[in-house]
Amino acid sequence: MQYGQHPAPRFTVAHLSDVHLLAHGVRQYGVVEPEDGLRLALDRVGRLDPVPQALVFTGDLADKAEPDAYARLRELVEPAAAAMGAEVVWVIGNHDERAPYAKGLFDSDDDGPQDRVHDLGGLRIVALDTSVAGYHHGALAPEQLDWLRDVLGTPAEHGTILAMHHAPIPLPTLEPAAIIELLDQESLAAVVRGSDVRQILGGHFHYTSHSTFAGVPVSIASASCYTTDPAPVDRLISGVDGHQAFNTVHVYDDRIVHTVVPIPEAPEVSGQSAAFREALDALSFEERREIISRKDSDFNTHAESHEPREPLTDL
Numbered sequence: 001m002q003y004g005q006h007p008a009p010r011f012t013v014a015h016l017s018d019v020h021l022l023a024h025g026v027r028q029y030g031v032v033e034p035e036d037g038l039r040l041a042l043d044r045v046g047r048l049d050p051v052p053q054a055l056v057f058t059g060d061l062a063d064k065a066e067p068d069a070y071a072r073l074r075e076l077v078e079p080a081a082a083a084m085g086a087e088v089v090w091v092i093g094n095h096d097e098r099a100p101y102a103k104g105l106f107d108s109d110d111d112g113p114q115d116r117v118h119d120l121g122g123l124r125i126v127a128l129d130t131s132v133a134g135y136h137h138g139a140l141a142p143e144q145l146d147w148l149r150d151v152l153g154t155p156a157e158h159g160t161i162l163a164m165h166h167a168p169i170p171l172p173t174l175e176p177a178a179i180i181e182l183l184d185q186e187s188l189a190a191v192v193r194g195s196d197v198r199q200i201l202g203g204h205f206h207y208t209s210h211s212t213f214a215g216v217p218v219s220i221a222s223a224s225c226y227t228t229d230p231a232p233v234d235r236l237i238s239g240v241d242g243h244q245a246f247n248t249v250h251v252y253d254d255r256i257v258h259t260v261v262p263i264p265e266a267p268e269v270s271g272q273s274a275a276f277r278e279a280l281d282a283l284s285f286e287e288r289r290e291i292i293s294r295k296d297s298d299f300n301t302h303a304e305s306h307e308p309r310e311p312l313t314d315l
């Protein structure tokens with residue numbers, strides 16, 4: 001049922017980032033339990049309608065690259081993704097390390113660049129490895145750029161999404177983080193420009209941000225563990241236990257829509273039962289507009305009061 005002028009999206013992707021999972025029971029900075037954030041995020045993703053066809057995790061999956069953390073990540077994510085019928089796209093970050101990442105997530109002994117291609121029914125998702133051994137900044141080797149140029153040489157039916165941890169974006173609200181950004185972004189721009197890349201997804205900075213790169217939209221997802229406060233009081237940089245979020249990525253034939261989904265629950269103050277949808281579907285366009293849009297309709301003047309729903313576990 002289409003209520004407005006746009007058809008349903010062709011693809012729905014959940015874009016999560018920076019899980020920073022630790023071996024079970026260990027807290028980040030003695031406070032944040034990254035597993036709690038991931039569990040809440042997966043709960044929220046599971047409630048999306050339409051259900052996502054892919055869960056894309058843009059890096060920093062394991063805080064200290066511990067094999068146990070990768071094993072736990074799979075234990076939590078894979079059954080949730082399977083229940084949704086969604087493919088999982090892993091992307092490596094600076095906190096990850098190639099050998100345990102490859103072994104833990106792909107049962108592979110190949111500790112070279114972790115670049116992979118996924119085909120989501122004609123929508124290509126390229127996971128690009130920007131990690132640098134022993135450092136937090138990002139880089140792409142010339143061989144990786146050659147590989148990417150080769151992959152993009154054959155356009156995909158519905159275009160390409162490039163998923164990379166160190167996405168190329170200016171950092172006006174977090175200038176110090178530029179020290180650990182992707183090096184030599186122009187070399188990547190030369191590969192992306194004019195290709196079928198429709199979107200770049202990234203993480204790394206632990207707050208939500210948007211830009212463009214070589215004419216392509218860039219979307220950075222926040223984190224599910226701790227986040228960076230873009231407006232701290234008298235702090236050069238401030239990581240906080242709050243504001244966690246992931247993004248939905250709805251891919252239409254002519255555009256892509258990103259929506260920030262906060263991970264912690266909030267108390268409901270107004271709403272309608274999901275069952276109301278069926279009644280709305282049964283109406284004509286004009287009838288729907290009279291009920292929902294007209295300011296003095298019963299719907300708008302006698303909004304149903306109701307008991308607030310029970311909040312789920314808080315972060």
Ligand SMILES: [Fe+2]
Pocket residue numbers: 018020059060093095204205206
């Ligand atoms: Fe991170």
Ligand SMILES: [Fe+2]
Pocket residue numbers: 060093094095165203204205
């Ligand atoms: Fe990072």
